[in-house]
Amino acid sequence: MKDNIIDKAVTGILIVLVILIVGDYIIAYSDGRAINEKIINLIHITIAGLIGIIGTYYGTKNNKK
Numbered sequence: 001m002k003d004n005i006i007d008k009a010v011t012g013i014l015i016v017l018v019i020l021i022v023g024d025y026i027i028a029y030s031d032g033r034a035i036n037e038k039i040i041n042l043i044h045i046t047i048a049g050l051i052g053i054i055g056t057y058y059g060t061k062n063n064k065k
Contacts, residue, residue, distance in 0.1 A: 002057075009053075013046065014050070017043065020039060021039065021043065024039045
């Protein structure tokens with residue numbers, strides 16, 4: 001059950017992140033401007049956070065066995 005919750009949470013966060021990235025690229029392309037640096041920073045922080053969450057969860061899960 002916990003695996004399913006973690007998987008769905010990570011998948012949901014990734015879907016929202018992809019929507020933000022694609023939306024910013026479309027807006028930047030249509031306006032002829034550069035990609036927003038805040039979006040790039042958000043991508044870096046979110047991916048690092050997801051790696052931390054996944055690694056911690058599965059690391060502690062495998063440690064108990």
